[in-house]
Amino acid sequence: MTAGNNGADTPENDDPFGYLYRSEGGQGGSAGDGAATRQPGVPRTSYNQVRAVGQRQYGQQSQQVTYGQQNAHYAAPETLPGGDRTRPTPTSGHGGAPEPRRRNGLLIGAVAVVAVVCIGIGVAMLTNNNKNDDGATAGKPGPSAGDSVKPSDGPAQKPKPGQLPKQDAGSLRLDGGATTAKDIEGSHSASGSYVAGFNQVGAKVQWTVDAPQAGDYRLYVRYGIPGEDANATLAVNGKPNNQPLGLKNFIHSPKGDWKKGWQTTWAPVTLNQGTNTIEISCGQGNQCNANLDQVWLQRAGAKQ
Numbered sequence: 001m002t003a004g005n006n007g008a009d010t011p012e013n014d015d016p017f018g019y020l021y022r023s024e025g026g027q028g029g030s031a032g033d034g035a036a037t038r039q040p041g042v043p044r045t046s047y048n049q050v051r052a053v054g055q056r057q058y059g060q061q062s063q064q065v066t067y068g069q070q071n072a073h074y075a076a077p078e079t080l081p082g083g084d085r086t087r088p089t090p091t092s093g094h095g096g097a098p099e100p101r102r103r104n105g106l107l108i109g110a111v112a113v114v115a116v117v118c119i120g121i122g123v124a125m126l127t128n129n130n131k132n133d134d135g136a137t138a139g140k141p142g143p144s145a146g147d148s149v150k151p152s153d154g155p156a157q158k159p160k161p162g163q164l165p166k167q168d169a170g171s172l173r174l175d176g177g178a179t180t181a182k183d184i185e186g187s188h189s190a191s192g193s194y195v196a197g198f199n200q201v202g203a204k205v206q207w208t209v210d211a212p213q214a215g216d217y218r219l220y221v222r223y224g225i226p227g228e229d230a231n232a233t234l235a236v237n238g239k240p241n242n243q244p245l246g247l248k249n250f251i252h253s254p255k256g257d258w259k260k261g262w263q264t265t266w267a268p269v270t271l272n273q274g275t276n277t278i279e280i281s282c283g284q285g286n287q288c289n290a291n292l293d294q295v296w297l298q299r300a301g302a303k304q
Helices: 099-129
Strands: 166-168 173-175 179-181 194-196 204-211 215-224 230-236 245-247 262-271 274-281 291-299
Touching: 204 291, 215 245, 230 262, 245 262, 262 291, 274 291
Parallel strands: none
Antiparallel strands: 166 291, 173 204, 179 194, 194 291, 204 274, 215 262, 215 291, 230 245, 230 274
C-alpha cells in the first residue's frame, strides 16, 4: 500500500503534480492540460491540497487576500498620513504619564523651591532683628561677671523719659584703692559686682550725672556692711556736705554676715541743671568698712 492513496493503487495516468493544474474546486484539469480524469469507482488520490500564497479556506467560502491593497476593515498605521508619527509618544514609566500630569509635577516642584527660599529669607531677617545694639545676639550673655569693668569717666547713661538716673557703683570712676568684686552674693548690679576696698582713707567713687533741672534731690545708695555701722564723706560738685553719708545697720543684720548686710540709705543733695559730679569717699575720721552696690537719684519729697 502506498501512503496517500487510501488503500487504492495510484492510477497510471494520475499525475502526482496534477493539483498544480486543477482549478479551485475542480476535480481535474482539462484534457488539454494533460490532467488525469477521475474514474467512477476509483478513489481520489489523497495528496495534500496546497493553496497558493494568500489563499485560505476553513470549511467556508474561501477569501483571497491580496497584499498591497487596503483592507476595508483594517488599515495599518503605516498606511495612514504621517505613519506612526500620529501616535502619542508615551513617557517613561508604566504606559507613560500624560503630558499635563508632568507639567503639574514640574509646577509643584517650582512652588516648593520658592517656598524654601522665602522661609530662608524670613529666618535670616528674624536673626538680624534679634541682635542687640552692641551686636550681641539676643539670648546670649554679654561680658561675664568675672570680666574687668572699666570705670566710667563720662556722664551717666541717660534715663528714659520721666525717670531719673540710676547706675551700678562698679561702673563708676574708682580711685584710691577702690575696686570691684563679686565674692558676696546679693548685689543688684547687672554684672553681680560691687565696689570693694573702700575701707581705706583716700578710696572714692565718683559719679558724673545729668540732672533734668536744678533743685533738691535725694541721693540713694545701696550698700553692704558686716552688721556694723559705717559712714563716708559726700561731696557735690566739689563741695562736701555738712553731714557724712550714713551707712548704718538699719536692718540689724547679724555681725560679720556680709551677705545679709545689704541695705539702702539716702542723703539730700542740691544739683544744677545739666552735668553734676557726686563723690563718695573715705576721709579722715570716717568708718568706711562697707561695699557700695548702686546709686540713683530721686526728686526731694517724692516717695521712694
